[in-house]
Amino acid sequence: MGLPAPPRDSGLPVPDGGGGIRGTWQWTWVSMLALIVAAYAPPAWSLASPDAWQTRHIAVLIVGAASLTASIVFVSLLRSGLGQDVTSARARIVLVVLAVVPWVATSVTPVLSIEWALIPWMAASLIAVDLPARCRWWWLGAAALALALARVGLAAVTGTRIGEMWAVSDTPLSMLFPALVIMLPLASVFQMWLWQVVISLDAAKSERAELARTQERLRFASDLHNIQGHHLQVIALKSELAERVLASAPDAAASLIRETQALAREALEDTRRLVKGYRAVSFAVEAENAAAVLDAAGIHVTTDLAADPPAALDHQLGSLLREATTNIIRHSTARHVTITLNTDDTDRIELSIGNDGVPERPRGSDGSGIATLTEQYRTAGGALTVTTDDGWFTIRGVLPQTAGAT
Template structure:
């Protein structure tokens, strides 16, 4: 089925790739939160079942179960605050975490009293404290210290008869001892992912900065040389104007030649930066999409550098931006090959199901005009869950496009 392109180009849209990277980080965070939350809920369930096993009194099960759910909700608040501080400044904002910590203390005291368990009294406090954003190096020591203390308290409960020595009685105790370490390990993996993502973003910014510096250096060297020569020629012409007009006129002509050389050098420099071989263009698009977290399939013809870069280069860049901004963010397919009537470039990506298509934006409108001027065709279609853009240009476009670029 054919449809219009879902490309829009709002002025406030984030840069290419930024939305996809944020989506990937967000998904990983929800995996982390769900893992910690499941562990805590399972622990509350195990302790509640142990309370139900005590005959004759349902109050203990009610306190442990309902109080556990309230404590569980307070830890979700701590996790949300942990993520917020991770993107801001390190440290602990005690004013925001005071209530969740008080809930942990209250639940520990109430649950420990009704079940006569020191381990249950200490476990919620230890878990909540370890979910705070401790400085580097401090959390590891806190985990080791907390685990040792929980083990000692569990042994003390067993010694005074509060915990059965048999295996069923030790199941809640075992989970209570291990849950702080398991939760911290999940948060540690999240921290590693954020650090890697920031390093990747910093590397991209550094590469862009280095490229701008290289361009600035080339422009400075080119223009600085020509402007210095022109200044000397004009100064010499000014001095010769009264004593030797012909020589002065010759210097003015030389200055004009230097101006033409500077202009041509600037044009050649700009052409060199614009004229990226098509094979490199597709490879760059593939690497950018892969860096944004997509699974990319690329089929690039061995002689792709012979394809008309002036016509297809903007197509590759625009469609790559389109995939990053409006695709579902899971997969993409790039294909550049020779066909009977010239060259064909096709890009396909998955789309968000259930989202209505948008009108064609200015990006693909510009691509359509450029391809039309080059004598090619642009086809936009949707097949099942894929959005596909296909562009075909004739081989004769090489000379035409180069003439237009000048």
């Protein structure tokens, strides 16, 4: 079950990040807490059997409570676990000592019920979570053998009969003992393994989004190289040739210079067309590109492009969509995004981008990108608003049909 995990300095997301990761850890922590409570409940309940409590019962109960606290703290330390071997040796030693003391104390005549073995067994299961997969089962086997030998040895020294060593209490929870012995290590390892899987998937999500952006940058660089590379090479050759014949054939040199100038102007025009082609993309293409980037980031996108905006609005609508997409990937924990384009009651074009990943501190319209777009939309006779409602963060831009027309 061991899963290789990114190192702490790899630049990949840390569990303290988005709400999705935080929510997953909360469920993991609650599940682990339930396992710990299930392990400590039978031995604690067995203290209800004696007719009168002795000093040992009180001492065992106090140490058991300390062990319970240590187990909960140990699980909290595992939150930083992007892999195995993340807790300190000191934390493991404290956990083991506080768990073994009740077991030793209850193994001395008169022995208490065998349910007290669940406390050190829970500690062994938690430490197994933090070990490499190849070592876990050896560790658990050694722990089980050590617990059995400890009780047998102490019972033999104090003259306890064999039947008394393995007796269970007569409480209703005693019947859970066999199931808990099997369930505690398996469930603990599975819960933390699942946590590691979520961390790795979140890292892969970020890598996919970055890969999509990198591919777009490489495509632009390739197009730019294809356009300018040839022109610049020919310009360099014609310039060198004009320099060589300048003294002997000035007319030919002048002709070469004119050709060089024409090539330079052609290269400039081709570059402008390339940049314009990237800027003046239709909004439908912008929406398709945004959906692809968000999908690469693991976000489900629903688009509804009911309106057909004038070409003059493509740039302004596309700018808002690009800014919203960037903010969603960088600042939200969205799982679903909706992109809607339609006309309002006054026949104005309305673009709405919503997501369900509202951050703890929503950026609202304070970001420089949104603030700039808000001013641009206002100047064009439209409006841009940012709202948060029922867990959804929505940016809505409205433009008149004539905005951007020249």
